[in-house]
Amino acid sequence: MQVPAPLEYERATSAADAIRLLERLGGEARIIAGGHSLLPMMKLRLANPEYLVDINDLHGELGYVRRVGQQVRIGAMTRHRELLESDELHEHFPIFRDAERVIADPPVRNRGTLGGALCQADPAEDLLSVCTTLNASCVIRDSRGDRVVPMEQFYRGPYETAVGQAEMLIEVRLPIRPGGSNAYAKVDLRSGAWAVTAAGAALWLDRHGRIADARVGLAAVGPSTTGIPEISAALRGSEPDAGAFDIAGRIAAESCQPVTDSRGSAAYKRHLAAELTRRTLATARDRILARAEGRA
């Protein structure tokens, strides 16, 4: 039987209370949200916190999807199921529903949170790739106040983020830019499993129907999931056609660093990175055109 090491447990009553507890308890304290990443690691003794600060009572404070000006803001305690079901989010960012449909299973989605998924910083985490693709920014809070960091700075590498010891991720902010849409696709070995490879794409067209901007974020093919700036540079000004998307696919395959493991060979994962990049860009384009023609 796998059992975590003995520990103390505190239930935070607000974000301010959670930060106070983290400050008081010191470096051996860890936040627990849905627990779907932390508890398995504790059972395997890969994580051995002396104190857990449970933030589940903060769902009222930090569980939301709301539009504020030209941003959609999502609280860190928003659960996978809520992201899946949110029409407000789907209107601008269908990529979330694409991703949430293939993340784990209902028990994990009922409990796991956006904040936990991002702070876990597993390079195979689907929402990390989604938020990178969308050029999200993250609000991190400590006892002195909030700071806002872009995803590129938030994610520092596998299992490492910009969130410090007595700090919390509070909110994720997604910029709404006109003329765009987005999509996500994943290949897994069985339904709801972790990705062999996955790709997210966001595309914006100008008034002539050419590509104004494009971003691609990959999952499970190496430590770097950033928006692949070479793809953005190569696509700007092009027609959104198969030729352009082929170029993007080739760049995606070249820029990732997959390893051969039980999920597949490095060569197969590179092939998937190219193919999923092509497909998600095409889906994003089709969604833009469908909206312009009043079909969506």
Ligand SMILES: Cc1cc2nc3c(=O)[nH]c(=O)nc-3n(C[C@H](O)[C@H](O)[C@H](O)COP(=O)(O)OP(=O)(O)OC[C@H]3O[C@@H](n4cnc5c(N)ncnc54)[C@H](O)[C@@H]3O)c2cc1C
């Ligand atoms: C069976 C199974 C299948 C899965 N399949 C997938 C999959 O297909 N794709 C996928 O992407 N993921 C998958 N996951 C992972 C899961 O979706 C997320 O990792 C999980 O939901 C993380 O969220 P959580 O709220 O459970 O985080 P927790 O486990 O509670 O926390 C994870 C880490 O984040 C920290 N943390 C949590 N919230 C905050 C906060 N607000 N501020 C600062 N630090 C915080 C914790 O201290 C901990 O270090 C799977 C998990 C399981 C158990």
